[in-house]
């Protein structure tokens with residue numbers, strides 16, 4: 001496993017205008033710094049007027065004069081090498097409209113030297129395949145365009161698309177293991193560089209033809225060119241599969257600045273929405289202890305899920321225009337890049353066993369072993385033991401056991417099936433003897449064992465019932481104790497009241513001669529202890545219920 005943060009590079013688009021507003025400092029050891037100096041009078045409303053200097057760190061910044069070759073060597077070649085080794089790789093370009101994303105990823109059309117990362121990487125990979133005769137490489141290509149949250153297959157070879165909607169629509173599916181599958185996205189095999197380049201041209205042509213007057217496709221859509229690579233050593237069942245995504249994102253311009261309306265505004269909102277979701281994913285990934293990453297919010301983040309915080313080596317190129325009116329966008333591109341730089345990926349070697357090859361190889365191995373065995377024993381042993389063979393073996397075992405000679409041999413020949421059968425027969429006999437029963441003809445558990453199992457079960461039930469009874473007894477004795485206490489308290493109360501009443505009677509008889517008998521009746525033991533008796537009756541009822 002290779003743990004790596006997303007690698008961040010910057011690229012400045014050539015301009016003829018005044019470029020004193022920025023400076024690049026490429027240091028080999030410490031990385032590069034890109035600094036924007038925005039004098040206050042230059043800030044045209046979008047840049048924070050309070051600050052004049054903005055400094056951002058990159059792995060390297062490619063200044064205006066840097067050629068496509070150098071960009072490829074520094075950025076794409078290392079990613080292509082890791083894809084060759086079996087790791088997934090992604091390179092994506094991010095920046096405002098017209099800042100050079102398409103130029104960097106696909107290239108310019110005017111000169112051969114303007115070829116971008118995709119054609120150069122294809123050329124490099126096919127050259128490496130031809131140099132390595134110890135491996136068999138298979139490549140497939142897909143080219144996806146995402147526009148207004150809908151995916152389109154750019155490798156549709158019917159040449160019938162005159163609008164984007166004519167291209168096959170790509171749907172996103174997720175399996176129970178949360179793996180993303182793209183339905184309707186064709187995977188075209190490409191045996192060599194020429195075929196791969198033809199697929200790239202087909203995709204770019206479909207992209208251009210399908211542009212609506214409103215939609216300049218490269219500006220308003222995201223494009224993902226993917227190379228699927230499979231590497232296998234001849235004869236080996238192990239193979240390595242890796243993917244290389246080369247991504248040209250839509251312009252990152254802020255809607256407020258574009259001054260759009262109507263359909264264009266809707267498009268811009270969609271694009272900005274999906275870039276906004278991309279940003280949300282990046283923010284979530286750069287925060288520690290964030291458990292939920294909102295990949296599912298947009299098609300772009302779902303497709304690039306592995307590239308962002310997953311099993312992939314990812315590189316970002318921030319493209320920037322440095323003329324004054326674009327400075328605010330360039331600064332926000334740099335800010336985005338700084339956040340992306342915090343994301344950690346964990347790339348693993350995508351090695352797997354080819355099940356079909358493995359099965360074929362094992363079948364061949366079994367066949368040759370069978371043939372070898374047949375040659376040695378002179379017998380064919382394909383299936384199970386026959387009834388006659390089993391009977392014969394039982395006789396042999398019986399004779400072996402009955403023979404009093406301690407040196408007697410059980411001779412079965414070099415047949416594992418017979419040896420194993422005799423062993424299990426002997427084991428069954430020993431087990432039955434230990435239980436004191438006799439072996440059954442079919443070798444299954446004897447009735448004695450079944451009976452023992454039954455009696456063990458009933459013993460367990462009896463123990464359980466006894467435990468329940470003890471539990472109930474305890475409860476009853478507690479209740480009886482409570483009852484006795486209550487009775488005692490009631491008797492004490494009665495005695496106390498009787499004493500009081502007797503005292504009063506004596507006093508009143510003495511004073512007026514009136515009888516206090518009614519008072520005594522009301523306060524008689526029965527009447528006084530009604531509450532206690534009620535509780536006692538309740539207890540008794542509970543005791544009865546429990547002991548039932």
Ligand SMILES: Nc1ncnc2c1ncn2[C@@H]1O[C@H](COP(=O)(O)OP(=O)(O)OP(=O)(O)O)[C@@H](O)[C@H]1O
Nearest residue numbers: 013096097098099100101102103108218219250251
């Ligand atoms: N490094 C460069 N050297 C020469 N020309 C460049 C460079 N970068 C960009 N350009 C030119 O600038 C123009 C706009 O570039 P490009 O189309 O690549 O921008 P973009 O960021 O892809 O824009 P969009 O978001 O609209 O797709 C093109 O004509 C391109 O050839």
